[in-house]
Amino acid sequence: MYVFTRTMHITDHALGAFVRNELSEDYRDQVEEHLSDCGYCRTQLGEVEQFITILGQSPSHQDFMLETAMTAA
Numbered sequence: 001m002y003v004f005t006r007t008m009h010i011t012d013h014a015l016g017a018f019v020r021n022e023l024s025e026d027y028r029d030q031v032e033e034h035l036s037d038c039g040y041c042r043t044q045l046g047e048v049e050q051f052i053t054i055l056g057q058s059p060s061h062q063d064f065m066l067e068t069a070m071t072a073a
Contacts, residue, residue, distance in 0.1 A: 003027050010034055010041045015048040 003014045003023075010018075010031055017023045018031050035042055 003030055004034070009038065010044065012044070012048065015041070015045050016052065018045070019049050019052050 004010060014023065014027070014031060018028065023031065035045060
């Protein structure tokens with residue numbers, strides 16, 4: 001799994017996995033450290049949390065809907 005994009009921001013997929021507690025401990029630590037310094041990714045995290053809360057469906061459906069919504073934004 002790629003956690004960071006080429007611009008060194010957290011990928012939407014990794015943010016979704018972070019919100020759902022699906023990252024390994026190592027990846028989770030990397031994401032938490034990055035979030036402490038990156039306002040852009042904290043904003044993205046808030047948006048991902050909103051999508052997941054609104055969807056409230058199975059994780060596989062959330063990934064599809066999240067990717068669709070994030071590419072449309």
